Amino acid sequence: MIITIDGPAGSGKSTIAKMIAKELGFTYIDTGAMYRAVALKIKRKGIDPDDIRSVLKTLKETDIDLRPSENGVRVLLDGEDVSDLIRTEEIGKIASKIARYPEVRKILVQMQRSLGEKAKNAVLEGRDTGTVIFPDAEIKFFFTASPEVRAERRYKELKEKGINVSYVDILKEIKERDFLDETRKDSPLKPADDAIVIDTTGKSLSQVFQEVLQIIKEKT
């Protein structure tokens, strides 16, 4: 069974996807981590994210792997564990830039689809997991929340990790990333027609978790 959760940055989809996967014993597939891993590599190589030819060349020479771990997933970039290094807003922004290219998406979507097929039972989260990667997924969710609430969550998350950031900068970056993700021509961020939309504004994690779990139970 395939469950998909799409939505913008900070909507709570990653945390809930991990919790649901753990609860059901499913494989958790973080599709955004793969865009981020490529973004980290092109940043390290000093490649301009607008230089599609170089981005594509780099991607074709890159090995990305997701390994299940105790608290979710470890991300391996050419064998190196980059799980923590990819979690900055800067890498998120570069990821959104390279995610505009259909050629980049095609390669990553193929990898993501085959990870899901191999797992058989999986929870995928991202921007296009229910619209493009698995349009026939059994259960699809789309999470939303106001930009302010999402920025607040991201701010707290980064602060807890000891990363020094300003709320105003995060809000700005979240809005910029929303704009890039919602307006791109290929696979823009939008709910699948058959997705269940959940507004997580004002809800605690455990409330959202219970709501999602209840829906899954009703549908299976």
Ligand code: C5P
């Ligand atoms: O979800 P996360 O913030 O880690 O994703 C980083 C970026 O990768 C997103 O802003 C989006 O541009 C891109 N992405 C995508 N399709 C996905 C997952 C992520 O375009 N399925």
